[in-house]
Each structure stands twice: as C-alpha cells, then as structure tokens.
Amino acid sequence: MRKILLIVVVFGLVSCQQKKLDRMQAMQxxxxxxxxxxxxxxxxxxxxxxxxxxxxxxxxxxxxxxxxxxxxxxxxxxxxxxxxxxxxxxxxxxxxxxxxxxxxxxxxxxxxxxxxxxxxxxxxxxxxxxxxxxxxxxxxxxxxxxxxxxxxxxxxxxxxxxxxxxxxxxVIQQNVRTIEEQTVAMNLGYYAFGTVNELFDNGVIDKEGGFLGIGRTLVMRKDFNQEYFTMVDIRELTSLDLHVKKAQLVTSHPEGSYHFEGEKPVESLVIDNPQEFWKSSKYLIIAVTN
Missing domain, CATH: 1.20.58 (Methane Monooxygenase Hydroxylase; Chain G, domain 1)
Known part of the structure; x- marks a missing residue:
C-alpha cells in the first residue's frame, strides 16, 4: 500500500514539474x-x-x-x-x-x-x-x-x-566699295585718235590761233564729245597700236613719260611712266596722218 502511495506521489510530482517545464519553455x-x-x-x-x-x-x-x-x-x-x-x-x-x-x-x-x-x-x-x-x-x-x-x-x-x-x-563693306569705286574712277583714262578732220568733225578738237588758217594749234574742245573716246584703266594701258605715217599728241603729257615706237610708219605709242603720263590729263588725243 505504501509503495502504491509513493508511486502516486512521485508521479504527481513529476507531472507537476513537467507542467512547469512546459510553461518555462513556452516563455522562453x-x-x-x-x-x-x-x-x-x-x-x-x-x-x-x-x-x-x-x-x-x-x-x-x-x-x-x-x-x-x-x-x-x-x-x-x-x-x-x-x-x-x-x-x-x-x-x-x-x-x-x-x-x-x-x-x-x-x-x-x-x-x-x-x-x-x-x-x-x-x-x-x-x-x-x-x-x-x-x-x-x-x-x-x-x-x-x-x-x-x-x-x-x-x-x-x-x-x-x-x-x-x-x-x-x-559700313566697312560700303566703305570698301566706295574706295574701290574711287580707285577705279581715279585710274580711268580716255583716249581718241584719228586724222585732224575726223577729230574735228566728231567734236573732239578745235583749232586756235594762227593767221588765215596758217599756224593754228590743235586743242581739245571745251565741250568735247565724250562718246568718241575709249575708256581704259590707265594702270593697264602700256601701249597703243597706231600703224600710221605720222602721229602727234594734242593733249599735254610730260616728255620722257612716253615715246613713239617706229618712224614712217609709227607703230605705236608706248607709255613709259603711266603715273607721270596721266598726271596732267586723263584724256589722250592723238592726231595722225594715214
């Protein structure tokens, strides 16, 4: 009987202890x-x-x-x-x-x-x-x-x-154009040549002075005919072909600035110094004899 009671008590203690362990495990x-x-x-x-x-x-x-x-x-x-x-x-x-x-x-x-x-x-x-x-x-x-x-x-x-x-x-371009135009204008020259009668009849020259038609001097007309002249760039005109018996300048140009090439016939007018040649006048008139 004691043994049975001891077993029951031990079992109860073990069961109670197990519950505590379970609760502790759950908390953990x-x-x-x-x-x-x-x-x-x-x-x-x-x-x-x-x-x-x-x-x-x-x-x-x-x-x-x-x-x-x-x-x-x-x-x-x-x-x-x-x-x-x-x-x-x-x-x-x-x-x-x-x-x-x-x-x-x-x-x-x-x-x-x-x-x-x-x-x-x-x-x-x-x-x-x-x-x-x-x-x-x-x-x-x-x-x-x-x-x-x-x-x-x-x-x-x-x-x-x-x-x-x-x-x-x-403005600069306009000035350049103006300068170019002025440069071109400054270097424009005009020439005309022909017999005395041709030049006179075309309103290019006049005859002045002399007596009874003798000793008259050929001069450029004041109201000359511009259309009879040929326009050139004086920087580029170095000579002018003539192929005539005689030739003389009507307009005034410094000696030494030009010469005629050839005699009877005169082959051409050669401009040796363009700057000097055109200094007095930008017009060149040559009276020739064919």
Missing part, C-alpha cells in the same frame, strides 16, 4: 520570438537608414558636379544647362525619396513594441540631414534661376553685339 519561446521580431525590426530600420544614407551620398556627389559646372565662369552650352537641370531634378527625386523613407522609419518606431533610443536618435539625425539638403536644393535652384537669367542677359548682349558688328561690317 515567446522571449526568443520577441527577440527575433525585435532583431528583424532593427534590421529593417538599419536597411532603410542605409538606403537614406546612400541617397544622401548620391545627392552630395551630384551637388558637387552642379557646383563645378555653374562656377566655371564660362558660357555654358544648351546641353550643359540641360544637364544641370537634369542633375537638380535627380537630387530632388532622391530627396523626396529620403523624406518618404524617414516617414516610414518614424511610423515603424511608433508602432514598434520596443523603443530603441539609438534608432530614434539616428532617425532624428537623418531627418535633419534631409531638411538641410532640402534647403541646399532650394539654394541651388535659386542659383540656377539666376544663372539662366544671366545667360538670357548675356544672349541679349551677344545678339546686340552681333547686330552692331553686322552693321559695322556693312
């Missing part, structure tokens, strides 16, 4: 699960914070590129300005993404059963960094707007300068 499992969940939350927090930090690093890199491009002091091409606008848009997108991630972190911390002070401080730091970057982006945008205004003003000035340069170029 719960603690482990809570720890796992906490670790998972922490890992999630760390992952989000890492992404935020990576975005901040990317923003900093793009900011440096924009500052270098805008501080070069040189006129930017349209492609460069478009790239700056694209870079700033990238910064704004990363900044907006960071804001959303910070909000997500704050919600996760609020809903988390356990308060992790270190994580909360980290979120506050990240939030301040995001706000700081937001202010920097606003400054960059303002600088870009000013840059665009400056470029617009520069383009206006360049257009004005181009217009002024074009106007001056037109």
């Amino acid at each position: 499992d719960s603690i482990v699960q809570a720890a796992i969940e906490k670790d998972s939350a922490i890992l999630d927090f760390v992952s989000v914070m890492t992404e935020i930090q990576e975005n901040l690093d990317s923003i900093k890199q793009v900011e440096e590129i924009v500052r270098l491009e805008t501080s070069s002091g040189q006129e930017m091409k349209k492609s460069q300005r478009d790239q700056i606008v694209s870079d700033i848009r990238t910064i704004q997108e990363l900044l907006q993404k960071n804001k959303e991630l910070v909000v997500k972190l704050q919600k996760q911390l609020s809903s988390s059963g356990s308060k992790v002070a270190e994580l909360q401080r980290a979120v506050l730091v990240l939030n301040r960094q995001v706000e700081q970057k937001d202010a920097e982006i606003a400054t960059l945008n303002a600088e870009l707007q000013k840059l665009q205004i400056d470029i617009s003003g520069l383009n206006t000035r360049l257009e004005s300068m181009a217009s002024e340069s074009l106007r001056k170029d037109e």
